[in-house]
Amino acid sequence: GAGVSQSPSNKVTEKGKDVELRCDPISGHTALYWYRQSLGQGLEFLIYFQGNSAPDKSGLPSDRFSAERTGGSVSTLTIQRTQQEDSAVYLCASSSNRATETQYFGPGTRLLVL
Amino acid sequence: LAKTTQPISMDSYEGQEVNITCSHNNIATNDYITWYQQFPSQGPRFIIQGYKTKVTNEVASLFIPADRKSSTLSLPRVSLSDTAVYYCLGKLVRTYKYIFGTGTRLKVLA
Numbered sequence: 001g002a003g004v005s006q007s008p009s010n011k012v013t014e015k016g017k018d019v020e021l022r023c024d025p026i027s028g029h030t031a032l033y034w035y036r037q038s039l040g041q042g043l044e045f046l047i048y049f050q051g052n053s054a055p056d057k058s059g060l061p062s063d064r065f066s067a068e069r070t071g072g073s074v075s076t077l078t079i080q081r082t083q084q085e086d087s088a089v090y091l092c093a094s095s096s097n098r099a100t101e102t103q104y105f106g107p108g109t110r111l112l113v114l
Numbered sequence: 115l116a117k118t119t120q121p122i123s124m125d126s127y128e129g130q131e132v133n134i135t136c137s138h139n140n141i142a143t144n145d146y147i148t149w150y151q152q153f154p155s156q157g158p159r160f161i162i163q164g165y166k167t168k169v170t171n172e173v174a175s176l177f178i179p180a181d182r183k184s185s186t187l188s189l190p191r192v193s194l195s196d197t198a199v200y201y202c203l204g205k206l207v208r209t210y211k212y213i214f215g216t217g218t219r220l221k222v223l224a
């Protein structure tokens with residue numbers, strides 16, 4: 001079956017513009033996660049969804065970042081008024097439920113803010 | 115402050131066993147610890163996960179002591195294709211947040 005897919009694969013934008021990053025989880029997976037990986041750096045947790053609900057949004061780096069999930073499937077990570085420090089790879093993962101917690105990752109979206 | 119630390123890098127020769135340890139002081143006691151492999155420009159790939167003691171699959175073993183303050187990934191007989199960065203992942207206690215280890219860059223030499 002299909003794995004986690006993300007779009008776009010690459011995004012170049014100008015400072016101050018808004019961007020939307022999309023994640024399609026594995027079919028039937030109820031949990032969805034967003035992470036960020038800056039160039040040459042480790043993986044930073046952003047947010048977790050169980051169904052359409054995100055119980056804790058404090059991992060988002062600033063109020064310019066928001067995320068939503070609809071229909072228990074697709075999720076969108078939105079960055080408003082992008083800054084150069086937002087340049088990174090944004091990774092999405094999904095898992096079947098909280099009991100197993102095996103997260104399967106997508107290929108990521110590479111965001112470059114000029 | 116939650117810390118999940120790993121050695122920055124390791125070198126090994128083909129055919130050797132490699133052990134990578136992750137030290138974590140604040141991982142939830144009721145959740146799995148998972149290890150991932152990451153190649154350049156790719157998302158992390160699942161290797162193995164465990165809850166306690168020892169778990170083995172076709173590619174690796176995972177050792178987790180009773181106090182769950184650390185976990186050790188064991189790769190038997192590594193090959194050149196195992197050259198990658200390896201991360202541990204756990205859920206922070208009493209939160210809905212997850213934390214990756216700092217990552218270990220493994221280089222396998224011929």
